[in-house]
Each structure stands twice: as structure tokens, then as C-alpha cells.
Amino acid sequence: MARIENPEFHTDFGLDWFPANDGTLVVRVMMVDHAEAFPFVASTEVVVRTNAATSQRFREAALRGEAESVIQEVMDAVDRAIDDGLDLTVLIPDNFPQHTAIELRGADTEGWVLSITARRLGTNTGADLVLHVGQQLSRLHEHIAEALGAH
Numbered sequence: 001m002a003r004i005e006n007p008e009f010h011t012d013f014g015l016d017w018f019p020a021n022d023g024t025l026v027v028r029v030m031m032v033d034h035a036e037a038f039p040f041v042a043s044t045e046v047v048v049r050t051n052a053a054t055s056q057r058f059r060e061a062a063l064r065g066e067a068e069s070v071i072q073e074v075m076d077a078v079d080r081a082i083d084d085g086l087d088l089t090v091l092i093p094d095n096f097p098q099h100t101a102i103e104l105r106g107a108d109t110e111g112w113v114l115s116i117t118a119r120r121l122g123t124n125t126g127a128d129l130v131l132h133v134g135q136q137l138s139r140l141h142e143h144i145a146e147a148l149g150a151h
Contacts, residue, residue: 027071079138
């Protein structure tokens, strides 16, 4: 868990991973965006469900005590998709959760599904809220890479 700060707001995030019921690796990022100037926060959950090949690599890496290396691979692949133009912008018009799911297509990500659930918590000001989840994930990716010494 950590915090990414900007002049107007900051994002607290957590990253975890676990096996789905079918044994595939799931990587989850939870983020909360908040600012003193706004009477609400935005809560976003991003879930990446990987394929059988990635899940097997994860199990093997975990046995060697290197599970984080596969998690880094997953975050790298998501960041590459964002760099290649994957639009993860979410419009929140009210206090109800907004959901979207995207199948990632690539040599390493065939069959991966990235899903986003986002919502506003707090006062509904009547204005739409636009979350740039791709930008948030890219900043998180940089933060994780720096923390792991990968950059």
C-alpha cells in the first residue's frame, strides 16, 4: 500500500493477488482518490484475471519465493496496453457503481480480462466525475517499479 500525491489530490492504493476458483491468477488494485477541495472520494477497483499460462508461471515462481516477479509482469503488460492506446477512462455520473470489462489482446495477455468498478462516495455534487484509470495505473506501475528497483 502506498500513496501517490498530486497538487490537487492524492491516490491511496493497495495491490494484492489471489487464485480465482478455477485456479487462475487474479491481480487486484484498489484505489481511493481524494482531495480537500471536494466533498467526495472516488473508489476504484481494477481486477486483472490472467490466463492459464500466466497462472502456472505464478505458481512456479511462488514455489521459488519469487511471486512478485509475475505480479510485476502482469503490471508491465497492463502498462504496455495503456501505452498502446487502451482507454480506461470511466465516467461516473452519479453515486452508483460503474462497471466495465475489457479483454486484453496480446501475445502475453491472450485471454486476460481487465475489469473496473468505480464509484463516487460522499456528496453527489451533480457534476460528472471523470476518472483516468489508465493514468492512475501507469503512475502506480512507475511507483511499484521504483519500489522494486525495476526502473
